[in-house]
Amino acid sequence: xxxxxxxxxxxxxxxxxxxxxxxxxxxxxxxxxxxxxxxxxxxxxxxxxxxxxxxxxxxxxxxxxxxxxxxxxxxxxxxxxxxxxxxxxxxxxxxxxxxxxxxxxxxxxxxxxxxxxxxxxxxxxxxxxxxxxxxxxxxxxxxxxxxxxxxxxxxxxxxxxxxxxxxxxxxxxxxxxxxxxxxxxxxxxxxxxxxxxxxxxxxxxxxxxxxxxxxxxxxxxxxxxxxxxxxxxxxxxxxxxxxxxxxxxxxxxxxxxxxxxxxxxxxxxxxxxxxxx
Amino acid sequence: xxxxxxxxxxxxxxxxxxxxxxxxxxxxxxxxxxxxxxxxxxxxxxxxxxxxxxxxxxxxxxxxxxxxxxxxxxxxxxxxxxxxxxxxxxxxxxxxxxxxxxxxxxxxxxxxxxxxxxxxxxxxxxxxxxxxxxxxxxxxxxxxxxxxxxxxxxxxxxxxxxxxxxxxxxxxxxxxxxxxxxxxxxxxxxxxxxxxxxxxxxxxxxxxxxxxxxxxxxxxxxxxxxxxxxxxxxxxxxxxxxxxxxxxxxxxxxxxxxxxxxxxxxxxxxxxxxxxxxxxxxxxxxxxxxxxxxxxxxxxxxxxxxxxxxxxxxxxxxxxxxxxxxxxxxxxxxxxxxxxxxxxx
Numbered sequence: 375x376x377x378x379x380x381x382x383x384x385x386x387x388x389x390x391x392x393x394x395x396x397x398x399x400x401x402x403x404x405x406x407x408x409x410x411x412x413x414x415x416x417x418x419x420x421x422x423x424x425x426x427x428x429x430x431x432x433x434x435x436x437x438x439x440x441x442x443x444x445x446x447x448x449x450x451x452x453x454x455x456x457x458x459x460x461x462x463x464x465x466x467x468x469x470x471x472x473x474x475x476x477x478x479x480x481x482x483x484x485x486x487x488x489x490x491x492x493x494x495x496x497x498x499x500x501x502x503x504x505x506x507x508x509x510x511x512x513x514x515x516x517x518x519x520x521x522x523x524x525x526x527x528x529x530x531x532x533x534x535x536x537x538x539x540x541x542x543x544x545x546x547x548x549x550x551x552x553x554x555x556x557x558x559x560x561x562x563x564x565x566x567x568x569x570x571x572x573x574x575x576x577x578x579x580x581x582x583x584x585x586x587x588x589x590x591x592x593x594x595x596x597x598x599x600x601x602x603x604x605x606x607x608x609x610x611x612x613x614x615x616x617x618x619x620x621x622x623x624x625x626x627x628x629x630x631x632x633x634x635x636x637x638x639x640x641x642x643x644x645x646x647x648x649x650x651x
Numbered sequence: 652x653x654x655x656x657x658x659x660x661x662x663x664x665x666x667x668x669x670x671x672x673x674x675x676x677x678x679x680x681x682x683x684x685x686x687x688x689x690x691x692x693x694x695x696x697x698x699x700x701x702x703x704x705x706x707x708x709x710x711x712x713x714x715x716x717x718x719x720x721x722x723x724x725x726x727x728x729x730x731x732x733x734x735x736x737x738x739x740x741x742x743x744x745x746x747x748x749x750x751x752x753x754x755x756x757x758x759x760x761x762x763x764x765x766x767x768x769x770x771x772x773x774x775x776x777x778x779x780x781x782x783x784x785x786x787x788x789x790x791x792x793x794x795x796x797x798x799x800x801x802x803x804x805x806x807x808x809x810x811x812x813x814x815x816x817x818x819x820x821x822x823x824x825x826x827x828x829x830x831x832x833x834x835x836x837x838x839x840x841x842x843x844x845x846x847x848x849x850x851x852x853x854x855x856x857x858x859x860x861x862x863x864x865x866x867x868x869x870x871x872x873x874x875x876x877x878x879x880x881x882x883x884x885x886x887x888x889x890x891x892x893x894x895x896x897x898x899x900x901x902x903x904x905x906x907x908x909x910x911x912x913x914x915x916x917x918x919x920x921x922x923x924x925x926x927x928x929x930x931x932x933x934x935x936x937x938x939x940x941x942x943x944x945x946x947x948x949x950x951x952x953x954x955x956x957x958x959x960x961x962x963x964x965x966x967x968x969x970x971x972x973x974x975x976x977x978x979x980x981x982x983x984x985x986x987x988x989x990x991x992x993x994x995x996x
Contacts, residue, residue: 544735547702548797550722551729552749552804562752566739 410628413621425622430598431607434623437515438604439630442583445522446530449579450572452523453530460531461538475531478524483588490521491593513595518603521589526579533575534568541567569645577638584631652713652807652840653678654699659708661694661864668694669705670864676842681834683855684844687887691864692844693812699842700729700810712807725808728801728839732813734793736785742796743781746771749804771799774833791822795829802837811843815850827854848888852876860884882994885925892931892968894924896993903993908963911940912991921996926988928971929954933978939985943968948978959984 414422425431459465460472478486494501494511501512511517541564549559565572587605594601604627611620654676661669669691676682684692697703699710701722710717717725736745744751750764759767772778775795785793794814801809814830815823831854834841845851851858852872860867860875860883868880879885886893896905898917903910903924910924936942943959946967950956954971957978961968970986972978 542733542735544731544733545737547722548729548731548735548737548800549748549752551700551702551725551727552752552800553723553726554748554752555723558752562748563737566737569739 407628410621410624413618414625416618417622421618422622425619426626430602431604431623431626433599434602434604434607435626435630437518437602438584438627439634441515441519441603442522442580442586445519445526445583446576446580448523449526449530450576453527453575453579454534454568454572456527457531457534457538461535475528477528478526479528483525483586484592486524487521487589487592490517490524490589494520494593512593513597513601515594515601517593517595518590518601521593522583522586525586525589526583529578529582530572530575533578534571537568537571570642573638573642573645577635577642580638581631581635584627654808654840654842655709655711655714656695656699657709657711659695659698659705659710661691661698661703661705667691667864669698669708672708672864672866674859674866674869676840678840679838680840680842681831681854681856682842683851683858684842684861685846685848685851685858685888686861686867687846689863690861692846692861695861696810696812696842696844699808700727701725702729726804726806728798728804728806728809730794730797730801730809730811730814732816734785734790734797734817736793736797736800738785740784741781742772742777742783742785742788743768745785745796746799746803748800767803771803774802774836775799789822790818791826794818794826798833802839806839809839809841811841813844813846815847816845823850830854852888860887862887879925879992882923882925882996885992885994890928890969892926892928892970894926894966894968895996896922896924898922898993898995905941905961906963912988914993917993918995922993923996924991924993926991928956928969930989930991931968931970932987932989933957933970933972933976934985934987936983937985939987941986943984943986945978945980945982945984947980950974959986 417425456471456475460468460475491512492498494504494517496502496505496510496512498512504511509516511520545563545567546559549563554562585605587603587609590603591606594603594606596602596606604623608620608623608627611617611623654674656672656674656676659669659672661667666689672691672695674695684695686692694703698705699717701717701720701724704718712725722729737748740748746768747764750759750767753759768781769778772781775798777792777795777799780788780792780796785796788796794817798811798814811830815826818826827850830843843854852875855872857870858872858875859869862883868875868884870878875884876889879888885891894905896903896910898904898914898919898921900919901914901917903912903914903917903922905924932939942962944962945957946960947958948955953974955974955976955978956969956971958967958969960966978984
């Protein structure tokens with residue numbers, strides 16, 4: 375009897391894999407993050423609050439989070455359309471377009487920043503006609519927005535693509551034979567099925583845009599309070615040897631990002647349950 | 652609703668799915684499209700439903716051309732083999748879907764929709780599952796919900812594509828009976844596709860046997876079983892003993908030995924002799940038409956199944972004999988077909 379009390383598992387190695395997981399996560403993620411918090415503790419609460427609530431910090435955070443969210447939304451919509459075309463239709467060059475989606479993943483962000491800046495600068499291919507219309511992109515918040523869209527798009531496409539591929543075409547046929555219009559089929563059948571993946575894509579694109587540094591600083595112009603992103607402000611503080619200041623901003627970014635990602639995760643879990651995953 | 656199918660042809664690349672098919676389906680029929688995979692039965696069903704379009708030919712429903720209308724405008728209920736339920740909707744919402752997506756001017760009120768869904772869930776005897784989600788249901792329950800969903804729009808025709816194909820044997824049997832009685836109750840013209848001959852014979856009023864994009868025979872279950880039109884139908888429906896024979900000048904030969912069976916009206920040439928297993932009478936050695944040695948006897952149900960190696964050939968056949976007949980491995984027996992058919996091969 376006593377021998378059989380120890381529960382047997384058909385997947386052995388739980389202890390080992392759990393141990394490795396914890397060790398690895400601690401080394402790579404938790405310890406560096408803890409260091410961040412420890413460093414911040416050098417500041418008194420008043421000092422901390424003073425840094426965090428300063429106009430320049432708040433502006434930077436607002437620009438980073440606000441534009442990242444807007445960019446993620448744009449990527450959500452456009453990315454979904456791209457996925458739709460790539461999955462549903464066979465057209466010449468489809469494979470090439472599919473590969474192009476990954477470019478923002480692979481390209482060094484600085485290269486992307488330089489390229490975008492050259493393109494949108496006042497004399498650039500796109501910058502010239504746009505400035506003729508009175509729209510300035512490079513060296514303004516709009517430039518930040520453009521860069522964030524650029525680096526975020528693959529996250530939406532690559533998360534949603536496999537899910538759409540797996541979506542049973544019979545479901546659409548069922549909807550059509552029940553008399554649903556294309557619009558109803560889309561809004562009531564297909565999109566709800568994609569919702570968990572869409573939310574994941576949104577979260578990833580958002581997270582990436584919040585953390586983006588390389589491509590943004592080239593195109594942003596980096597005017598304090600206008601087009602200065604939070605990661606850049608952190609770098610500036612570091613270069614001024616104000617390490618605690620830098621970590622204070624970083625802690626705020628960390629907490630806010632974590633809260634948002636956590637929220638999206640919950641949403642996604644809920645949608646997944648609804649989608650019968 | 653009468654459905655007329657005229658000269659329907661459909662190719663997928665170089666594969667001919669339907670080859671000049673003609674078929675008339677009468678009002679209130681419960682018709683089975685029976686055939687092996689690749690016979691075109693599902694393609695035919697999908698064309699009638701408006702989920703596929705033919706290369707040539709015409710489909711009319713009650714005299715009206717169906718091909719000029721999309722799937723949603725044909726008022727056809729379609730049931731898929733793998734249910735195709737909407738996973739993010741409750742059972743109730745799945746059934747209500749067809750009512751909720753109707754154009755506003757003809758859409759029922761919320762109360763009327765609820766009443767109708769309730770009625771349909773009662774009809775499929777699953778009203779207690781209204782709030783569940785599809786992934787919480789068994790396969791049989793899912794298929795009944797799919798059927799209720801298809802019936803919600805009050806279809807003129809009900810089409811079922813291998814409706815029980817994904818279910819286990821026992822549930823399948825139950826659902827067959829249930830489908831029959833349901834059809835009796837609602838009397839809507841129904842067509843179902845199956846590769847399972849037992850299912851077709853048991854459920855349908857009329858069976859259409861298809862092979863390679865053509866209709867091989869149409870008839871009641873009794874007709875296609877008792878009077879198969881050709882070798883394919885005989886081989887496909889019911890278990891048969893199949894022997895390659897040669898017909899020459901009114902004589903049937905198996906290998907070198909002539910068989911003492913009538914060959915009136917048969918065309919000379921290589922042919923196939925078909926005998927149902929239970930139509931092969933087992934007698935003492937020397938009697939009958941064929942001779943053989945019993946290799947193995949298995950007993951189950953009302954019959955015993957004997958494997959007999961035919962003398963003068965290296966072929967073994969399986970026959971069904973009554974249980975009370977003495978048969979042992981090693982016995983030399985004479986075989987005489989009570990009924991048989993010979994088709995040109």
